[in-house]
Amino acid sequence: MSEIIFETLETDTEVKIPEKLIFGRTFTTHIFEMDYDVSLGGWNSPKIKKLESQHMSPAAMVLHYGQAIFEGLKAFKQADGKIAMFRPDKNIERMNNSARRLCMPELDPDLFMEALTELVKIDKKWVPTEPGYSLYIRPLMYAYDPFLGVRPGNNYKFIIMLSPVGPYYPEGFKPVPIMVTDKYVRATAKGVGDCKCAGNYAASLLAQREAQQQGYTQVLWLDAIEQKYIEEVGTMNIFIQFKDEVVTPKLNGSILPGITRLSVIQILKDWGYNITERDVAIDEVVEAYEKGNLMEIFGTGTAAVISSLSKLKYNDTILMFNENEAGELGQKLYKEITDIQYGKKPDSYKWMLSIE
Numbered sequence: 001m002s003e004i005i006f007e008t009l010e011t012d013t014e015v016k017i018p019e020k021l022i023f024g025r026t027f028t029t030h031i032f033e034m035d036y037d038v039s040l041g042g043w044n045s046p047k048i049k050k051l052e053s054q055h056m057s058p059a060a061m062v063l064h065y066g067q068a069i070f071e072g073l074k075a076f077k078q079a080d081g082k083i084a085m086f087r088p089d090k091n092i093e094r095m096n097n098s099a100r101r102l103c104m105p106e107l108d109p110d111l112f113m114e115a116l117t118e119l120v121k122i123d124k125k126w127v128p129t130e131p132g133y134s135l136y137i138r139p140l141m142y143a144y145d146p147f148l149g150v151r152p153g154n155n156y157k158f159i160i161m162l163s164p165v166g167p168y169y170p171e172g173f174k175p176v177p178i179m180v181t182d183k184y185v186r187a188t189a190k191g192v193g194d195c196k197c198a199g200n201y202a203a204s205l206l207a208q209r210e211a212q213q214q215g216y217t218q219v220l221w222l223d224a225i226e227q228k229y230i231e232e233v234g235t236m237n238i239f240i241q242f243k244d245e246v247v248t249p250k251l252n253g254s255i256l257p258g259i260t261r262l263s264v265i266q267i268l269k270d271w272g273y274n275i276t277e278r279d280v281a282i283d284e285v286v287e288a289y290e291k292g293n294l295m296e297i298f299g300t301g302t303a304a305v306i307s308s309l310s311k312l313k314y315n316d317t318i319l320m321f322n323e324n325e326a327g328e329l330g331q332k333l334y335k336e337i338t339d340i341q342y343g344k345k346p347d348s349y350k351w352m353l354s355i356e
C-alpha cells in the first residue's frame with residue numbers, strides 16, 4: 001500500500017471557527033481521499049488535499065443503486081492541550097463490516113487509522129477548545145463508476161471529512177420527546193440495519209417528519225416482523241432503566257451496533273448495575289411504567305452522547321418523565337463519558353487515541 005501523499009503541506013496559520021456552529025454545516029480546509037479501481041488492483045493514491053466538490057457522472061452507480069456507507073466519530077481537545085479521538089478502532093471495524101455487507105472494498109485498518117490521524121493533525125487548529133465542543137469526523141465511501149447495470153461498482157472513493165461541532169444541547173442537557181412508530185419500520189434482521197449505509201436514513205425520513213409534525217423530535221423503531229420489540233431511536237441506541245435492571249435491546253442484525261452503546265454497557269457493568277442485552281417489548285415498558293417500576297429511558301450516540309427522554313408516546317399511551325431535567329443515570333453516564341473524552345479523568349479503558 002502506497003504512502004499518503006500530502007497535496008497541501010501547510011496547516012492553516014489562522015482559522016476562524018464560526019461562533020454559532022450548526023451541526024454538520026462547517027467544514028475544515030482539508031480532506032483525505034483515496035481511490036479504488038478494480039482494473040488498477042484496488043485502492044490507490046491515498047492523499048490529503050484541499051476540500052473541493054466531487055465531480056461525477058449522472059450515471060455514477062451510487063446515485064442509482066445506493067452503494068454508500070459512512071461513519072461518525074469525534075476528536076476532542078484534552079485537558080492537557082493534546083487532541084485525542086474516541087475509540088477510532090471501533091469505527092474502522094464497523095466501516096469494514098458495512099463495506100462487506102454492501103459488496104464494497106474493505107479498507108486497510110492501519111492506513112485508515114493513519115489517514116484519520118494525519119488529517120486531524122493537519123487541521124488541528126479546527127478542533128474547538130470551548131467546553132462541549134469537538135471535531136466531528138465523517139469517513140464515507142461510495143461507488144462512482146458510470147454504469148446503469150445492477151452490480152457492485154468497480155470504482156470507489158473513500159473520503160474523510162472534518163466538521164467542528166458545538167454542544168448538542170446548547171442550553172444544557174435537555175430531555176427530548178420521542179414517538180414510537182408501528183406505521184413504518186426501519187430495518188429487518190438479515191437486511192442492512194446493522195450497517196451505517198446511506199439508504200437506511202432515506203428510509204427513515206418520512207416517519208421522522210410525521211413525528212416532528214406531532215411535536216416529537218425522533219422516532220423509536222420497533223422490530224419489523226411483529227412491531228412488538230424495541231429496536232432503537234433515530235441515530236441512537238436505547239437503554240431502559242427498570243427498578244432492578246438496565247436493559248438495552250440485544251443486537252439482532254437490524255440494530256446499529258453503536259460505539260456509545262458499547263461504552264455505556266461497559267461502564268454500567270463496572271459500576272455494578274444489572275445491565276442486560278435482551279429483547280424488550282414495548283408492552284413491557286408501558287406495564288413497568290404503570291406499576292411504577294420504570295425509572296428512566298435514554299438514547300446513546302456519538303452526536304449527543306446521552307439523550308434522556310422527557311416523554312414517550314405509543315399510540316394513545318404517553319409515558320411522562322422529568323421534562324426539564326435529564327434522568328439521574330443518564331446524567332451520571334454523560335459526565336463519565338465526556339470526562340473521559342475531554343481527558344478530565346484518567347482513561348482507564350484506553351478509549352482515547354492521542355494524535356500527537
Ligand SMILES: *Cc1c(COP(=O)(O)O)cnc(C)c1O
Pocket residue numbers: 072196232233234235236237256257258259260261300301302303
Ligand atoms: C450511528 C448510529 C447509532 C449510534 O452509534 P454510535 O457509534 O454510538 O455513534 C445508533 N443508531 C443508528 C441508526 C446510527 O446510525
